[in-house]
Amino acid sequence: MNHVVWAYSENEGVSNEVASAATDIVKGSPGEVVVVEIAQPRAGIRAPGGRLLLKGPSSADSPGVVAEALYRAAKELQPAAVLVGATRNGRETASRLAAKLRVGCMSEIYNLSSDGQSLLGERNVFAGKVVAKVTCALPAVATVKVGSYPRMESAPGGTRELDVGGVDSPIRVASREKKAVGAVDLKSAKVIVSAGRGVKKKEDLAMLEDLAREMHGALGCSRPLSSDLGWLPEEHHIGLTGVSVKPDLYLAVGISGQLQHTAGMKDSKVVASINTDKDAPMFQASDYGIVGDLYQVVPALRRALSAHG
Ligand SMILES: Cc1cc2nc3c(=O)[nH]c(=O)nc-3n(C[C@H](O)[C@H](O)[C@H](O)COP(=O)(O)OP(=O)(O)OC[C@H]3O[C@@H](n4cnc5c(N)ncnc54)[C@H](O)[C@@H]3O)c2cc1C
Structure with a gap:
């Protein structure tokens, strides 16, 4: 295990939030943040310590495929922690990944930090009435509460590629239709x-x-x-x-x-x-x-x- 923290989300904006969360963890330590991408690099992704592009899967559509790709890469490169944005897909990805790696998984975490041995963070329980402080021994997987970190604005970094081999899923996305969204933000x-x-x-x-x-x-x-x-x-x-x-x-x-x-x-x-x-x-x-x-x-x-x- 090294001091590298991986950040991943299938959603570009959330990926930039997770990169901020990962940066908080390595603050003051010799660690670095690597933003992971699957199949294709995306233009709006901010990667403070560089990107790791996992080649092999044809797309990042399925949490099962993403979890397997992350698993294969993590077995080889041994990151200290893998942070995944707590989107609907991200929650599934993280739990599958933690089960494959046989490590702990913390969910919907914010205020993340590390003492070098464990990942520390907070999560809301009882509909936000109570804040639980949680820790998990490294290596660990965690989902980061969406909206709890600012999006990283700019962070140039090189790209490293890793071929994790073909990963297939029995589930295919047949089509995508944009939901009619009101003007509300x-x-x-x-x-x-x-x-x-x-x-x-x-x-x-x-x-x-x-x-x-x-x-x-x-x-x-x-x-x-x-x-x-x-x-x-x-x-x-x-x-x-x-x-x-x-x-x-x-x-x-x-x-x-x-x-x-x-x-x-x-x-x-x-x-x-x-x-x-x-x-x-x-x-x-x-x-x-x-x-x-x-x-x-x-x-x-x-x-x-x-x-x-
Ligand atoms: C698993 C689960 C998840 C849920 N998630 C959510 C969630 O994310 N968000 C959410 O909102 N709810 C959620 N709910 C529902 C939640 O429990 C409540 O039922 C809901 O929030 C009540 O909505 P309300 O306050 O509009 O209605 P009510 O509880 O019916 O309250 C209406 C209020 O209006 C007042 N009132 C009536 N007439 C007037 C008037 N003329 N002028 C001024 N005041 C008036 C009444 O005094 C009353 O206080 C969830 C429930 C479950 C079980």
């Missing part, structure tokens, strides 16, 4: 107005959409509005099973504040809520609260905003 929104079941009809969302626009923000929602009622696309749903956001202002409108929802917005800078129920748990997660009917409070807010230009 909740991850980078500074202001989010988020709608919950307190909104009575789909048409009433227009009022919140207008408020979000006036505040130069985006419209989010609780899960029932997207998953159960289908009033908004899935991309709007915030929480444990949806998007995690950290805006400067999160305005929860008619949202009760269940753990599964607050898990996705608890890192917001300022939280304000509007709810008719003074005991709604959302108020406990809020800096400011208005006990009132959203059908009165939201128009009043809009009037106040337009009065102040």
Whole structure:
């Protein structure tokens, strides 16, 4: 084993986050970060200590193929740790790889570091109410929580190729279709107005959409509005099973504040809520609260905003 940390994700942006996480691990040590690519190099990939291009697999479509390619390369080159972005594919890749290598696998980790013997990190448990500190003896595999590291901006590095031989999978990607995504970009929104079941009809969302626009923000929602009622696309749903956001202002409108929802917005800078129920748990997660009917409070807010230009 050497002090090299590998970073991999099938998603270009996430790969650049994982490269930042790997850089944190080797900080202050003689270690280096190598970004692994499978089959083809990608233009937007940042590789601080250089890239390792694994030749042999025809594509990186299947986590099974990626895990086998990484396994063959890791057996030969013995990295200290392999970090994989915790995307849907990445979670499967990492667990398969750890099982093949017979090493430990830490999942959804952030604040990663190493003392030379172990990998150390933190992960959210109980929907983010508790932070668990975890360690795993090196060599180790870990998935890195998406969105927990900045993307590495620029990092020139050479490319080394390694032929790991043909890797096949019984699973083929038959076709890819771009999902129709709304214009919402909740991850980078500074202001989010988020709608919950307190909104009575789909048409009433227009009022919140207008408020979000006036505040130069985006419209989010609780899960029932997207998953159960289908009033908004899935991309709007915030929480444990949806998007995690950290805006400067999160305005929860008619949202009760269940753990599964607050898990996705608890890192917001300022939280304000509007709810008719003074005991709604959302108020406990809020800096400011208005006990009132959203059908009165939201128009009043809009009037106040337009009065102040
Ligand atoms: C495995 C699992 C995963 C889940 N993941 C998520 C997730 O990622 N994100 C998520 O959001 N949920 C998630 N949920 C669902 C979650 O448990 C809650 O059911 C959901 O968050 C409730 O949504 P809500 O607050 O909009 O609705 P409700 O709980 O019904 O709350 C509606 C609120 O509106 C208030 N209200 C009613 N009328 C008005 C009015 N006129 N003006 C102002 N306030 C009013 C009520 O007092 C109430 O507090 C998950 C559940 C499970 C089981």
